[in-house]
Amino acid sequence: MGDFEIPWVEKYRPQVLEDVVGNERAIQQLNSIALQGNMPNLLLVGPPGCGKTTSIWCLARQMLGDSVKQGVCELNASDERGIEVVREKIKAFAQQKVNVPPNMHKVIILDEADSMTASAQQALRMIMTDYTNTTRFALACNDSSKIIEAIQSRCAILRFTRLNDAEVLQRLLRITDQESVTYDDKGMEALVFTAEGDMRNAINNLQATVSAFNVVNFENVFRVCDQPHPDLLKSVIQKCTEGQFTTAADSLQVLWIQGYSPLDIIGSLYRVVTNFSMNEHMQLRYLKEIAVLRMRMLDGVCTLLQVHGCLAKLCEISLCQS
Numbered sequence: 001m002g003d004f005e006i007p008w009v010e011k012y013r014p015q016v017l018e019d020v021v022g023n024e025r026a027i028q029q030l031n032s033i034a035l036q037g038n039m040p041n042l043l044l045v046g047p048p049g050c051g052k053t054t055s056i057w058c059l060a061r062q063m064l065g066d067s068v069k070q071g072v073c074e075l076n077a078s079d080e081r082g083i084e085v086v087r088e089k090i091k092a093f094a095q096q097k098v099n100v101p102p103n104m105h106k107v108i109i110l111d112e113a114d115s116m117t118a119s120a121q122q123a124l125r126m127i128m129t130d131y132t133n134t135t136r137f138a139l140a141c142n143d144s145s146k147i148i149e150a151i152q153s154r155c156a157i158l159r160f161t162r163l164n165d166a167e168v169l170q171r172l173l174r175i176t177d178q179e180s181v182t183y184d185d186k187g188m189e190a191l192v193f194t195a196e197g198d199m200r201n202a203i204n205n206l207q208a209t210v211s212a213f214n215v216v217n218f219e220n221v222f223r224v225c226d227q228p229h230p231d232l233l234k235s236v237i238q239k240c241t242e243g244q245f246t247t248a249a250d251s252l253q254v255l256w257i258q259g260y261s262p263l264d265i266i267g268s269l270y271r272v273v274t275n276f277s278m279n280e281h282m283q284l285r286y287l288k289e290i291a292v293l294r295m296r297m298l299d300g301v302c303t304l305l306q307v308h309g310c311l312a313k314l315c316e317i318s319l320c321q322s
């Protein structure tokens with residue numbers, strides 16, 4: 001069994017762009033930047049754990065070679081309260097003398113840029129312009145609508161998406177192989193299912209399952225992930241498609257008793273329906289119902305009654321369909 005000193009997310013973090021899974025278009029763009037040098041300011045947008053920070057480091061490593069250590073400064077925008085700290089750090093770094101290969105620039109990585117206030121972003125925009133001769137910025141964020149226009153227009157925007165199930169699985173299998181992990185297919189499927197395209201989440205849950213139970217199988221993964229059991233939810237949906245409200249509601253009650261919140265339940269229900277093989281038209285209506293319910297719950301009406309109401313609606317849809 002492998003060592004547990006280094007978290008696997010770090011141990012298996014890709015070091016070169018070639019090794020980054022998925023998001024081919026963005027990676028290809030980064031690759032051509034690496035070849036030409038003269039990196040533009042970049043804004044990487046996408047959901048958590050899909051490789052944004054990793055890709056920037058790969059790019060920097062490919063551009064700067066041995067000087068990557070001195071040539072890159074990583075700041076976490078949300079750590080620092082005001083822009084002042086960021087400004088001082090950036091200034092100090094931008095003025096530092098570092099030997100980088102010809103045509104290349106020093107790189108400042110600013111993670112979680114969307115958590116900066118608008119005024120901090122205004123200040124950042126000036127800084128970006130001031131040091132453009134020596135220093136380029138790579139900003140990463142989950143939500144580009146929180147980045148002011150003035151910054152967006154100074155950056156080449158690269159969009160990342162969630163990784164698909166095959167991509168996550170492929171990566172996990174490589175790790176299980178290297179770490180000689182005992183697993184079965186259902187267990188791996190469960191890891192992929194719960195990760196929802198977030199590779200960090202998938203790898204962390206893999207390691208957590210291995211360190212707690214040694215074997216990666218369906219049961220163990222769900223013990224670690226603490227999510228409602230999808231088999232149970234599948235049976236709930238099955239009952240709904242047969243129009244059997246009472247049985248569906250009874251099964252669902254089990255999750256309630258186990259302590260899951262209506263929001264947990266409905267989130268998992270959504271994913272189960274997405275993967276459920278059923279009449280497509282009906283599936284879309286199911287998803288719509290669940291999505292509307294989720295929205296209401298986020299508005300504050302988060303009770304079991306709402307979930308039951310939703311099940312009733314799903315049953316009704318099936319009964320009308322047949």
Ligand SMILES: Nc1ncnc2c1ncn2[C@@H]1O[C@H](COP(=O)(O)OP(=O)(O)OP(=O)(O)O)[C@@H](O)[C@H]1O
Nearest residue numbers: 009012013020021048049050051052053054199200
């Ligand atoms: N596309 C990928 N290919 C291979 N491994 C990946 C990929 N994306 C993420 N990982 C794994 O997940 C870890 C976290 O990835 P990374 O820090 O790049 O995510 P991120 O997109 O920056 O997320 P966040 O928005 O939370 O900052 C990496 O250390 C790596 O092990």
Ligand SMILES: [Mg+2]
Nearest residue numbers: 052053111140
């Ligand atoms: Mg990141």
